[in-house]
Amino acid sequence: MLKPGDPVWVKVRDYGFVGVAAVTGTPEPARDVKVRNEAGGLLPVLDAVKPGSFHSQFIDDLEKCEWFVPVDWLETKPQSEAV
Structure with a gap:
Protein backbone atom coordinates (compact mmCIF):
# COMPACT_ATOMS: atom_id res chain seq x y z
CA MET A 1 0.00 0.00 0.00
CA LEU A 2 3.05 2.29 0.16
CA LYS A 3 3.60 4.75 -2.65
CA PRO A 4 6.32 7.29 -3.48
CA GLY A 5 6.32 10.20 -1.04
CA ASP A 6 4.76 8.26 1.83
CA PRO A 7 6.61 8.53 5.15
CA VAL A 8 7.89 5.43 6.94
CA TRP A 9 8.83 5.41 10.62
CA VAL A 10 11.02 2.66 12.06
CA LYS A 11 10.40 1.59 15.65
CA VAL A 12 12.44 -0.82 17.76
CA ARG A 13 10.16 -2.61 20.20
CA ASP A 14 10.70 -1.56 23.83
CA TYR A 15 12.98 1.33 22.75
CA GLY A 16 11.14 3.71 20.43
CA PHE A 17 11.54 5.26 17.00
CA VAL A 18 15.00 5.16 15.40
CA GLY A 19 14.37 6.43 11.89
CA VAL A 20 12.14 8.16 9.41
CA ALA A 21 12.29 7.80 5.63
CA ALA A 22 10.37 8.78 2.51
CA VAL A 23 9.29 6.10 0.04
CA THR A 24 10.97 6.65 -3.34
CA GLY A 25 9.57 3.83 -5.44
CA THR A 26 7.03 1.04 -5.64
CA PRO A 27 7.07 -2.14 -3.51
CA GLU A 28 8.68 -5.26 -5.01
CA PRO A 29 8.59 -8.89 -3.86
CA ALA A 30 11.84 -10.02 -2.24
CA ALA A 48 22.90 -11.64 0.55
CA VAL A 49 21.17 -12.61 3.81
CA LYS A 50 21.14 -15.61 6.11
CA PRO A 51 19.40 -18.60 4.46
CA GLY A 52 15.74 -18.77 5.46
CA SER A 53 15.49 -15.02 6.08
CA PHE A 54 12.57 -12.94 4.83
CA HIS A 55 10.26 -15.95 4.58
CA SER A 56 12.21 -17.24 1.59
CA GLN A 57 10.06 -20.40 1.60
CA PHE A 58 7.27 -18.19 0.20
CA ILE A 59 9.37 -16.62 -2.57
CA TRP A 67 8.05 -7.10 0.03
CA PHE A 68 10.66 -4.35 -0.11
CA VAL A 69 10.23 -0.67 -0.86
CA PRO A 70 13.04 1.79 -1.67
CA VAL A 71 13.36 4.74 0.68
CA ASP A 72 15.36 7.91 1.18
CA TRP A 73 16.42 8.06 4.84
CA LEU A 74 15.61 11.47 6.30
CA GLU A 75 16.92 10.81 9.80
CA THR A 76 18.25 7.86 11.79
CA LYS A 77 19.32 7.52 15.40
CA PRO A 78 21.17 4.83 17.32
CA GLN A 79 18.92 2.62 19.44
CA SER A 80 20.32 4.32 22.57
CA GLU A 81 18.77 7.61 21.34
CA ALA A 82 15.39 6.19 20.29
CA VAL A 83 12.44 8.54 20.66
Missing part, protein backbone atom coordinates in the same frame (compact mmCIF):
# COMPACT_ATOMS: atom_id res chain seq x y z
CA ARG A 31 12.62 -12.35 -5.15
CA ASP A 32 13.00 -9.31 -7.46
CA VAL A 33 15.09 -7.09 -5.16
CA LYS A 34 18.81 -6.64 -5.83
CA VAL A 35 21.41 -5.12 -3.47
CA ARG A 36 24.98 -4.01 -4.03
CA ASN A 37 27.72 -6.27 -2.73
CA GLU A 38 31.09 -5.10 -1.39
CA ALA A 39 32.56 -5.18 -4.91
CA GLY A 40 29.80 -2.90 -6.22
CA GLY A 41 27.96 -5.61 -8.14
CA LEU A 42 24.31 -6.51 -7.79
CA LEU A 43 22.97 -9.73 -6.31
CA PRO A 44 19.53 -10.92 -5.23
CA VAL A 45 18.77 -9.79 -1.67
CA LEU A 46 17.88 -13.35 -0.68
CA ASP A 47 21.44 -14.41 -1.63
CA ASP A 60 6.82 -17.48 -5.26
CA ASP A 61 3.69 -16.72 -3.19
CA LEU A 62 2.89 -13.03 -3.61
CA GLU A 63 0.42 -13.17 -0.72
CA LYS A 64 2.94 -14.54 1.82
CA CYS A 65 6.34 -13.36 0.57
CA GLU A 66 8.22 -10.37 1.97
Whole structure:
Protein backbone atom coordinates (compact mmCIF):
# COMPACT_ATOMS: atom_id res chain seq x y z
CA MET A 1 0.00 0.00 0.00
CA LEU A 2 3.05 2.29 0.16
CA LYS A 3 3.60 4.75 -2.65
CA PRO A 4 6.32 7.29 -3.48
CA GLY A 5 6.32 10.20 -1.04
CA ASP A 6 4.76 8.26 1.83
CA PRO A 7 6.61 8.53 5.15
CA VAL A 8 7.89 5.43 6.94
CA TRP A 9 8.83 5.41 10.62
CA VAL A 10 11.02 2.66 12.06
CA LYS A 11 10.40 1.59 15.65
CA VAL A 12 12.44 -0.82 17.76
CA ARG A 13 10.16 -2.61 20.20
CA ASP A 14 10.70 -1.56 23.83
CA TYR A 15 12.98 1.33 22.75
CA GLY A 16 11.14 3.71 20.43
CA PHE A 17 11.54 5.26 17.00
CA VAL A 18 15.00 5.16 15.40
CA GLY A 19 14.37 6.43 11.89
CA VAL A 20 12.14 8.16 9.41
CA ALA A 21 12.29 7.80 5.63
CA ALA A 22 10.37 8.78 2.51
CA VAL A 23 9.29 6.10 0.04
CA THR A 24 10.97 6.65 -3.34
CA GLY A 25 9.57 3.83 -5.44
CA THR A 26 7.03 1.04 -5.64
CA PRO A 27 7.07 -2.14 -3.51
CA GLU A 28 8.68 -5.26 -5.01
CA PRO A 29 8.59 -8.89 -3.86
CA ALA A 30 11.84 -10.02 -2.24
CA ARG A 31 12.62 -12.35 -5.15
CA ASP A 32 13.00 -9.31 -7.46
CA VAL A 33 15.09 -7.09 -5.16
CA LYS A 34 18.81 -6.64 -5.83
CA VAL A 35 21.41 -5.12 -3.47
CA ARG A 36 24.98 -4.01 -4.03
CA ASN A 37 27.72 -6.27 -2.73
CA GLU A 38 31.09 -5.10 -1.39
CA ALA A 39 32.56 -5.18 -4.91
CA GLY A 40 29.80 -2.90 -6.22
CA GLY A 41 27.96 -5.61 -8.14
CA LEU A 42 24.31 -6.51 -7.79
CA LEU A 43 22.97 -9.73 -6.31
CA PRO A 44 19.53 -10.92 -5.23
CA VAL A 45 18.77 -9.79 -1.67
CA LEU A 46 17.88 -13.35 -0.68
CA ASP A 47 21.44 -14.41 -1.63
CA ALA A 48 22.90 -11.64 0.55
CA VAL A 49 21.17 -12.61 3.81
CA LYS A 50 21.14 -15.61 6.11
CA PRO A 51 19.40 -18.60 4.46
CA GLY A 52 15.74 -18.77 5.46
CA SER A 53 15.49 -15.02 6.08
CA PHE A 54 12.57 -12.94 4.83
CA HIS A 55 10.26 -15.95 4.58
CA SER A 56 12.21 -17.24 1.59
CA GLN A 57 10.06 -20.40 1.60
CA PHE A 58 7.27 -18.19 0.20
CA ILE A 59 9.37 -16.62 -2.57
CA ASP A 60 6.82 -17.48 -5.26
CA ASP A 61 3.69 -16.72 -3.19
CA LEU A 62 2.89 -13.03 -3.61
CA GLU A 63 0.42 -13.17 -0.72
CA LYS A 64 2.94 -14.54 1.82
CA CYS A 65 6.34 -13.36 0.57
CA GLU A 66 8.22 -10.37 1.97
CA TRP A 67 8.05 -7.10 0.03
CA PHE A 68 10.66 -4.35 -0.11
CA VAL A 69 10.23 -0.67 -0.86
CA PRO A 70 13.04 1.79 -1.67
CA VAL A 71 13.36 4.74 0.68
CA ASP A 72 15.36 7.91 1.18
CA TRP A 73 16.42 8.06 4.84
CA LEU A 74 15.61 11.47 6.30
CA GLU A 75 16.92 10.81 9.80
CA THR A 76 18.25 7.86 11.79
CA LYS A 77 19.32 7.52 15.40
CA PRO A 78 21.17 4.83 17.32
CA GLN A 79 18.92 2.62 19.44
CA SER A 80 20.32 4.32 22.57
CA GLU A 81 18.77 7.61 21.34
CA ALA A 82 15.39 6.19 20.29
CA VAL A 83 12.44 8.54 20.66
